[in-house]
Amino acid sequence: MTSALLEVRGLCAYYGAIQALHGLDFSLAEGGVTCLLGANGAGKTTTLRALCGMIRATGNISFAGRPITGRATEDIVRLGIAHVPEGRGTFSRMTVEENLQLGAMTRSGRAAIADDMARVYGYFPRLKERQNQQAGTLSGGEQQMLAIGRALMLRPKLMLLDEPSFGLAPLIVEELFGILRALNENEAVSMLLVEQNAALALELADHAYLLETGRMVLSGSAHEIGSDENVRRAYLGY
Amino acid sequence: MELFIHQVLAGLATGGIYACMALAIVMIYQAIDHLNFAQGEMAMFSTFISWQLMQWGFPYWAAFFATIAISFVAGVLIERIVFKPLDGAPVLSHVVGFIALFAIINSLAGFIWEFTIKSFPTPFGTKSPFGTLINAHDTGMIAVTLVLLVLLYLFFRHSRLGLAMRAAAANPDSARLVGIRVGWMVALGWGLAAAIGAVAGMLIAPVVFLEPNMMLTILLYGFAGAVLGGLTSPGGAVLGGFSVGVIENLAGTFIPVVGRELKLTIALALIVAVLTVKPSGLFGRRVVSRV
Numbered sequence: 221m222t223s224a225l226l227e228v229r230g231l232c233a234y235y236g237a238i239q240a241l242h243g244l245d246f247s248l249a250e251g252g253v254t255c256l257l258g259a260n261g262a263g264k265t266t267t268l269r270a271l272c273g274m275i276r277a278t279g280n281i282s283f284a285g286r287p288i289t290g291r292a293t294e295d296i297v298r299l300g301i302a303h304v305p306e307g308r309g310t311f312s313r314m315t316v317e318e319n320l321q322l323g324a325m326t327r328s329g330r331a332a333i334a335d336d337m338a339r340v341y342g343y344f345p346r347l348k349e350r351q352n353q354q355a356g357t358l359s360g361g362e363q364q365m366l367a368i369g370r371a372l373m374l375r376p377k378l379m380l381l382d383e384p385s386f387g388l389a390p391l392i393v394e395e396l397f398g399i400l401r402a403l404n405e406n407e408a409v410s411m412l413l414v415e416q417n418a419a420l421a422l423e424l425a426d427h428a429y430l431l432e433t434g435r436m437v438l439s440g441s442a443h444e445i446g447s448d449e450n451v452r453r454a455y456l457g458y
Numbered sequence: 459m460e461l462f463i464h465q466v467l468a469g470l471a472t473g474g475i476y477a478c479m480a481l482a483i484v485m486i487y488q489a490i491d492h493l494n495f496a497q498g499e500m501a502m503f504s505t506f507i508s509w510q511l512m513q514w515g516f517p518y519w520a521a522f523f524a525t526i527a528i529s530f531v532a533g534v535l536i537e538r539i540v541f542k543p544l545d546g547a548p549v550l551s552h553v554v555g556f557i558a559l560f561a562i563i564n565s566l567a568g569f570i571w572e573f574t575i576k577s578f579p580t581p582f583g584t585k586s587p588f589g590t591l592i593n594a595h596d597t598g599m600i601a602v603t604l605v606l607l608v609l610l611y612l613f614f615r616h617s618r619l620g621l622a623m624r625a626a627a628a629n630p631d632s633a634r635l636v637g638i639r640v641g642w643m644v645a646l647g648w649g650l651a652a653a654i655g656a657v658a659g660m661l662i663a664p665v666v667f668l669e670p671n672m673m674l675t676i677l678l679y680g681f682a683g684a685v686l687g688g689l690t691s692p693g694g695a696v697l698g699g700f701s702v703g704v705i706e707n708l709a710g711t712f713i714p715v716v717g718r719e720l721k722l723t724i725a726l727a728l729i730v731a732v733l734t735v736k737p738s739g740l741f742g743r744r745v746v747s748r749v
Contacts, residue, residue, distance in 0.1 A: 272635070297637040309632040311625055322625050325618065326637035370636065 302371035312356030323373030471596035473703020474603030479680025498677030501655030533652025688742020
């Protein structure tokens with residue numbers, strides 16, 4: 221196993237007075253794809269939000285050897301963590317091109333940014349066709365592609381993906397996950413994936429954790445978890 | 459006919475000032491969702507600063523640009539010191555903050571420079587290039603406003619910082635996720651609004667004369683312009699400002715009952731009418747929120 225890119229110990233997170241995560245421990249290997257599985261309300265989205273400082277969290281989070289617990293979202297992002305939030309969070313009244321520009325906001329170097337823009341358009345040719353269209357007028361699949369493309373513009377070391385398949389047609393989902401796999405392999409982006417669609421997630425991931433009401437109940441290689449009959453029936457529902 | 463054209467042009471000239479005030483209001487409104495009542499007083503104070511600089515012997519344009527820079531810094535400081543701590547506070551806290559700012563700036567100006575009315579120079583001379591149709595200062599006002607608006611348009615459309623500021627105003631959460639320092643973008647917005655207000659103040663001062671209450675009515679017209687255009691649309695605010703200027707002038711001239719005295723009523727009537735008939739303004743976006 222390669223060194224851990226993300227190391228989390230005793231992560232607790234709170235919404236106001238309500239504690240949503242109760243001491244999570246997990247780690248993510250450099251270059252790996254790890255998925256967080258669990259039912260609605262298990263704390264998957266909360267975990268991602270806690271990792272990038274969007275809600276109050278305690279515990280130890282270290283990213284590439286640096287502690288990041290309690291730091292401001294924009295500082296964490298600048299370290300190379302790109303969050304693709306649930307509901308995609310695109311700037312709906314701005315054009316596709318502007319959205320991608322915004323992804324590179326923390327970087328300097330016009331030429332490198334232009335290169336990356338071309339690369340994103342290479343992965344998502346449909347965004348190229350729509351580059352001057354307002355993001356809000358794109359279809360759900362295209363918006364998800366835009367959100368991922370925008371995250372890529374940061375040149376992230378780690379991408380946090382929150383339900384990328386949500387609300388999309390099966391064919392689009394397949395295409396999207398194919399691209400995610402390619403990104404992981406070609407761009408050396410590690411990924412932490414949150415998915416309701418466990419079968420899909422386990423296919424892409426090499427490691428999986430199972431969350432239940434704010435606690436880790438199981439971890440293992442994606443293959444182990446996916447092939448364990450009891451786990452599948454009890455937690456993954458297929 | 460000549461009277462009509464004359465009034466329209468004069469209306470466009472003051473309308474440009476209203477447009478600047480409306481734009482300053484909308485910029486802050488977009489960033490923090492509140493109307494800055496103190497916008498006019500900030501502009502008035504800036505105008506006094508430029509007057510003071512000229513008293514100390516600065517040439518007009520040096521004082522003009524120095525004042526813009528000073529106002530920008532002051533705007534940023536006001537946000538950092540007064541309104542950043544109020545982030546997330548209820549509406550009323552903000553309202554009280556604005557009123558306090560209004561009162562403080564107003565009395566401070568009176569304290570330093572006294573409430574006597576002062577004349578303020580115009581840099582545009584007295585000879586108009588268009589003869590009797592429009593006077594030199596009005597021509598200058600229109601020109602400067604247009605230059606300012608074009609510069610702002612270019613800044614917001616074609617610079618990375620402008621893009622970041624738009625993103626921070628449109629969707630703060632997503633903006634943070636791409637690494638934009640949203641708090642600083644809000645402060646920059648205050649700085650820009652203060653600088654735009656300063657330009658408006660310095661341009662209108664030769665017309666309304668310099669004194670601590672000079673911007674009261676101007677701000678009302680600015681509000682009317684912003685509401686007419688829609689508080690969420692900078693372009694709309696500018697058009698709204700120009701329209702208010704023209705409407706005000708035409709109504710004052712051609713509707714006998716209105717005359718000079720009731721001109722201000724037009725601004726208020728316009729605000730009420732827009733809010734009842736089309737609350738989102740001509741170009742604004744309707745905001746639907748879940749409760």
